[in-house]
Amino acid sequence: MEAIVRERDRDRYLSTFFAPDGKRPHLLALYAFNAEVVKVRDVVSEPHLGMIRLQWWRDTIEGICQGAAAPQHPVAVALAGAIAEGGLPKQALLDLVTAHEFDLFHDPMPGLTELEAYLGEAWSRLIVMAAMVLDREAAPRASECAGLAGVAQGLALILGDPRHRGPFLPQGMDVKAVLGHAENRLAQAMALLPQLPRSVLPAFLPVSLTGLYLAKIDRRPEVPLQVSALRRQWHMWWTAKRWG
Template identity: 30%
Template sequence: MTLEACTESLRQHDPDRFGAVLVAEPQDRPALVTLYALNLEVARAPFQSAEPMLAEMRLQWWVDRLEEMGRGTAPPLHDVLTPLWEAWGAEAGGLAALAEPRRRDCERQPFATPDAVARYVEETAGQLMWLAARRCGATEGAREVVAHQARGAGLAAWLRALPQLQAVRLGLEPARPEDARVLAEQARDGLRMAARMHRKLPRRAAAALYPGPRVPRLLSEIMAGRTDPFEATTAITPFQRRASLARLALTGHWWR
């Protein structure tokens, strides 16, 4: 049970974070890889059964293992938990917070308002980015900056995935274009606020704050009404992804 399984999972299912990890400082990569692999698992758990109770049982399994690790108990051999324990130790207990907001996903509850989406993103993407940033040298004084960046990056990712979320009743109901524009504006404002305060973060934290490729373009297209995120969003090409990551690697600039 090594980091290779976690790395391969990221490469296949979360290519933007996979790429960001590659440009992280070597000492930070094990913690980031295992954190992001865990995030994939808890995000997928609610979809492993169409029955809400069974889905929540699968999610609870992860919560229980993480809480055991927090009490100092090593996990059973596992592709994700074993390297996670090696990288995080008893601190892994605090990662159970990543699973709690996913309980609503087990119930297939759509969101009724943009504010409800924003709260969910704060509890999921926001927590994840803060945990990653802390392991990459961010101090408590930078928490506000990370929160702004997480709001922008998290809402953009949610909007990009909206067609798939609508299909499983985890999007917005009713599906109002004006609500999507509100979310895009909130995301843009979050990214702008984070950019203004970027000096509070060390360059080492760049990998943890990377928002993904072509985020400002996506948000501007939604706000201008050129893209309806309920129907489809523009796909990211391999070239665009590589170019964005090359910029991150060369400059360390995670802000836009």
């Protein structure tokens, strides 16, 4: 799991080092599952092939949640452990998979409401589930903050990828308008953060980089987002100390 997340989702990988040792393998499993779902867009040549892969994950989740043994797939096996550890709800996992069906097509995003719904299922729910892995009793108190944070984080990563962001921009909104909306959502999330139990804060550490990303995109919106791994690691360490 570690190699998958380190390669495909560096920000979340770095955040796991601030989680308790016993929780880290389950966070890595959850993030590896997400990475497997997200990468489908990039490894298929036709949308219907991507739909087949996503359906496999839906079937796998259904089976695990019904008590069946996980398929002999390392990420699926590890995900079963994370589901048990955090009491992760089947529907949240299924909704995350279904949300990424949009990635396979080039249909335009109808509006901001639909974009936020997509981000809620694809990004915010992942934060909530990470919080559940960390502390399932405290996680419900983080849901509102996670909803806002996931939208901001998702928008930053979408805007930072000029090659793929076109279909995600709501009709009638340009990059500048979406950037402003992301900044507002981030500010709202950060205002709620001090109220959260410390036990769930590692789930939000990747979001701490969002302000840095948005500022960089604002300066050069036409350039793919690039921030050095060292700078991200230092920023996350500094944030963890400040939050802790």
